[in-house]
Amino acid sequence: MDVIVAIAPWLVAMLLLVAASGMFSASEAAFFYLKLEDRKRFRRGTTAQRAAAALLNDPDRLLSAVLFWNLMINVAYFAVASIVGIRLTDMAGTTYATIFSSVSLLVIIFFSEMLPKSLAVLRAPTLAALLAVPIAFAVRMVDPIRPIMRGVSTLSQRLIWPRFEAEPYMQVSDLERAIQMSMQSSTVLEQEEMALRGIVSLSDSLAQEMMRPRMRFKMFQPPVSLKDLDSEMTPSGYLLIADEQGDDVVSAINLIDATELPEENLEAFAQEVLVFPWCAKASEVFQQMLSTENEVAAVVNELGETIGVITLRDLMETIFSYSHGRSERILQRKTFEEVEPGVYLVSGMTSVRRLSKHFDRELPETRHATINGILQEELERIPEVEDEINWGSFHFEVIEQYSEGHILVRLTLLPEES
Template sequence: MELWFEVVPWLAAMLILIVMSGFFSGGEACMFSLRPADRARLAAGNRTQQLAARLLNESDRLLSAVLFWNLMINMTYFAVASIISFRLDRLSAAGSIWPYAFAAASLLMLILFSEMLPKTLAVLSARTAAGYFAPPLAVALRLARPILPVLQAMNLFSRRLIWPRFQPEPYLEISDLGRAIDVSTSDADLAEQEQMVLNRIVAMSNIRVDEWMRPRTQFLAFRPPVDWMDLEGRMTPSGYLLVTDPQGGDVCGAVDLMELYELPVGNVDREASPIVYLPWCATLADAFQQLYQLDRDVVAVVNEFGDTIGILTYEDIMDAVFTNKPSRSERLMNRQPIESLGEGIWQVTGVTGLRQLAADLNLQLPPTRSTTVAGVLQETLERLPVEGDTADWGPLALRVIQFDGHTRMLVELKVNPAESDQESTP
């Protein structure tokens, strides 16, 4: 009983310190996991959300203050834990394992409830939690402000002492990637997959967005206001809930359904983030650069009249770089773009790119503005194709064998031997 009365006040102090340490750990994870788009929304939110945005404007000082107070709290926690261990050792029987068990349990409790758990929960709903973390963190920053110059001076001194010649690396240019690929041909340490990725990164500068986009018939867009019931419990093909203008015309916003950890209250379209607009002739490299610089997830591809003809998501671009054999047919239709049916006969999808077709069949194709097999058929027939339509285009004879009028088109393709020989003649 005497042991219990001596230990309980210290245990209560440890519990309070665990809560305080967990607060600062969760606040750090929450505030510094916010994306620029989240920070922009906080700046336009209520008073506490605006305070969170202002704190992030001086992120270096905020981080220094959070780490300082967390360090002070953890040192106090271990000091209290040591006091309890000594008292357990004094009051318990000789050779007892309780002091050592308590010390180990104290460490595990701090790791679990002051680091892992609060950081995990804070990141799951960072934008919502930022408004709750902001006022206490603002007070902590104000209290630590007098000693921040000392901490920053110590940090600068340690960096100059340990890394006196440390310099930031310059930005990587496409020419650097090209040289890396050239060097890698004789470098046995560079893995084959890494070389493939480097080649595809460089190739992004030559692939137009209309060759890789999701056509208008391959994605779902909703006119505001949008309710969860409009999705009918299904995930959209692109993984994004696309919101149009009030007239139901062009796409003007997108909600990343994969990153929604909580259902927003009210209309879903209020959660939509702005998108990027690019012309059909822009490249994948242009699209990636715009998405990265503006912290966006979706590109709307427009034609020369300003109409939206398709979309391109960040995941679509990553698919072009990291997938073993990237194909728009596999991504949109879940099937191979080109399948052999016999000698000189293939079955291809309508969205198969002409660049891929020419490379796989080793053919010289006529010049055209179209980028897909379906586009060539429409250009040659001067109308929308229907099942049974045939067309001759360069060395190829095409026949539509399946078309649902919207998205899925299968075409039988044969190579005209005479035309093929003529095309291959220098």
């Protein structure tokens, strides 16, 4: 009994330290497990939710502060545990001290790391909003010593790795070779190889090759209501809102992930779209979408006119689906449908780059990005059914034409000598 009374204050201190450590561990998991939709909602939410969103604007500052406090608390916990262990050794013997040390280690592992982080992952939005204010105060307390922490980190790197040099930037060709080597050694799973190929395709593609053409999506002029949709999902999955003249896309709403929408004035809840020129890299569009949390980009020509849109969902499907072509994504048909040996049915919107890669043939120089553009250049007019041209080692014949400006072409491979 005397032993318990003697160590009771230290045990209370250890419990408080475990609770504090658990709070910081839970906050780390909760903040960084928030989804994109949660962060957007937090920016328009309560004071605590807005505070959580503000902390995530500088994730390095947030993470360094959380890890600093967690480290300090854990050090204090083990210091107190050492004091209690010494007293138990003196008052009750080594056996009790050893048991106490083992139990104290298991307590901090389970109650300050495993349990808090597991609960935080399951209830990330709730815990992030609940802990936002105390964590924001803790972050501000660490701000004055952050320059010292950065200096110590830099000095440590110079002392431990004085000759450390950053590796050169990986080129797309390096990634393609890595994919080929991984296929030969079977070290990359099929899904991982598919994703890598999708990333490479983004690096090689232009915005106009990935976009949904103007004729393949519908814009709505404000004011927009749910009745305007006629209870149907748009082909892109987004409600695209035009300017007052109805010429350009200015904002969009993700209809697939939306949980609650008002009946009227939907444009008030729309997010402004990004704008890219037709010659921008698709990988740049994707990177900008991720950094700004915008899901739709308008593609414009040299006159600033909207000629198409790219959605985040389109880019993700390009990366994580087996079919990376625009025809599969928009027209729901195979890009190259072989009808007989050497003869294929292809869409007019198929990109010249994809044509070259699929058949591994040298192509004539052209400023156009699609088969449709090549036909227009060679014919000097809009292609019509039964129009035929030879272009390089390909023979194109228009066999179908649709009102939306889409054409279906019969592609015949010619001997490369011709």
